[in-house]
Amino acid sequence: MNQTDFVAFRSGSVVKPSLKRLKRIETISRSVLVLPSSLKRGFQSEPHQHERGQFLYSYCGRYGLIANKCLWSGTRQQGIWVPPHTYHQVYSNEETLVYSAYVNVNQLPDMPKTCTVVDVPPLLRELIAYCEKFPRADDKLESYRRRTLRVLADQIRLGSSCDHVYLPISRHPRIQKIMEALIENPGDHRSFEDWVAESNLSARSLSRLFQSEAGMSFGNWRRNLRVIEAISKLDAGESVLSVALDMGYTSQSAFTAMFRRVSGDLPSRFSRRSSSYASDVVANRMPCGDSAAVSIQS
Numbered sequence: 001m002n003q004t005d006f007v008a009f010r011s012g013s014v015v016k017p018s019l020k021r022l023k024r025i026e027t028i029s030r031s032v033l034v035l036p037s038s039l040k041r042g043f044q045s046e047p048h049q050h051e052r053g054q055f056l057y058s059y060c061g062r063y064g065l066i067a068n069k070c071l072w073s074g075t076r077q078q079g080i081w082v083p084p085h086t087y088h089q090v091y092s093n094e095e096t097l098v099y100s101a102y103v104n105v106n107q108l109p110d111m112p113k114t115c116t117v118v119d120v121p122p123l124l125r126e127l128i129a130y131c132e133k134f135p136r137a138d139d140k141l142e143s144y145r146r147r148t149l150r151v152l153a154d155q156i157r158l159g160s161s162c163d164h165v166y167l168p169i170s171r172h173p174r175i176q177k178i179m180e181a182l183i184e185n186p187g188d189h190r191s192f193e194d195w196v197a198e199s200n201l202s203a204r205s206l207s208r209l210f211q212s213e214a215g216m217s218f219g220n221w222r223r224n225l226r227v228i229e230a231i232s233k234l235d236a237g238e239s240v241l242s243v244a245l246d247m248g249y250t251s252q253s254a255f256t257a258m259f260r261r262v263s264g265d266l267p268s269r270f271s272r273r274s275s276s277y278a279s280d281v282v283a284n285r286m287p288c289g290d291s292a293a294v295s296i297q298s
Helices: 019-027 122-132 139-157 173-184 192-199 203-214 218-235 240-246 252-263 267-283
Strands: 032-039 053-060 063-067 070-074 078-082 088-091 096-103 116-119 166-168
Touching: 019 032, 032 122, 032 139, 053 063, 053 070, 053 122, 063 078, 070 078, 070 116, 070 218, 096 122, 096 139, 122 139, 166 218, 173 192, 173 203, 173 218, 192 203, 192 218, 203 218, 218 240, 218 252, 218 267, 240 252, 240 267, 252 267
Parallel strands: none
Antiparallel strands: 032 096, 053 078, 053 096, 063 070, 063 088, 070 166, 078 116
């Protein structure tokens, strides 16, 4: 993908990746390099690519990633895999601590070929934290290090994918206006007919345009958005009922039915796990904020 094909979708100032960090990522000999990033509220990276594949995982907070004309969402329960040479942009609306595993696909060639959201079980989470602490050079540990890094890569490669945790995006003015409004407020009650009235198009024309730009209908796109936002809120510790109301549903049962139809899971699955994830962050003394890590570049 060329940089000229990149769809940014978001406006505002951007942060360029650190040249020192980029050089280390591309020149280190080990198959996998794990580095932390402390993202401040409002952070937005400049669109960029890597020679290596990148797996991003949030130890606390949540972030978004734009790549391949889609918006992807990462939480403490899902990480995002970005293949090599894929232009992408990372942003955060809150203080977020992200760990990135940069994988040399020449040494480990069986990694996913497309952007993918991957479930992060406890083993993968602990491997990421453990591998980040590896000493830079120790010949006695080299064989052990190689085996451990391969296990980390295998956990990413073989992990369960979450196809519902991304959204197609569009730069068409009429469609982008609708998408931006709904992303800002996923519980927006306005119907498709209300958006038709605002667009100065017929219902058929707007429906066709949305399908063409997003690859799915308006209704399906909005349901996907609400599932993505709900997962983030549940991951942060909010109750299922509270999230259902925020997403514009008048009952928990109706929200649960929609959530299960789109994701294949019950919302309670994500709610149950959030408290244990929060405990792990505290137990491992991994705070969010300025003291969390030494870098803010992806």
